[in-house]
Amino acid sequence: MNSSAPDFEVGIIGGGPAGSSMAAYLAKAGVNCVVFERELMPRPHVGESLVPSSTRVFKDLDFLPKMEEAKFPHKFGAAWTAASDAKVYNMDFGGVSADCHVDIRFEERN
Incomplete structure (x- = not known):
């Protein structure tokens, strides 16, 4: 098994209003983050x-x-x-x- 460190500091589960806002705040503060969302956006x-x-x-x-x-x-x-x-x-x-x-x-x- 090959394990390597992720290229992000914070992982956020869910790209709805809360997850997206958190990612934006973290990015604004210089924190490297990624959002994991299972749905394609935008969705009805x-x-x-x-x-x-x-x-x-x-x-x-x-x-x-x-x-x-x-x-x-x-x-x-x-x-x-x-x-x-x-x-x-x-x-x-x-x-x-x-x-x-x-x-x-x-x-x-x-």
């Missing part, structure tokens, strides 16, 4: 969106202008239902900076 994702608190992170990483340039729709709240009842639950993000959605597909899950 049901109901994918970002909460308003993520805006601060994207501003800090100088990524927010790219999101604005891509014209992602802004998210001002959320609504959901539970399997146990038909009531619709709403959450308004009023008073907080709105964040962005990515493409949304509605699919029935079995």
Whole structure:
């Protein structure tokens, strides 16, 4: 068995918002890192969106202008239902900076 040291200092599992942001912060700090992601990106994702608190992170990483340039729709709240009842639950993000959605597909899950 031939073992050699990896050419990175930190390995990050998952290239979603958290993993990608961590990789960007580490790279900005001069840390050699790699992201391991099993999916091809970008990928369609049901109901994918970002909460308003993520805006601060994207501003800090100088990524927010790219999101604005891509014209992602802004998210001002959320609504959901539970399997146990038909009531619709709403959450308004009023008073907080709105964040962005990515493409949304509605699919029935079995």
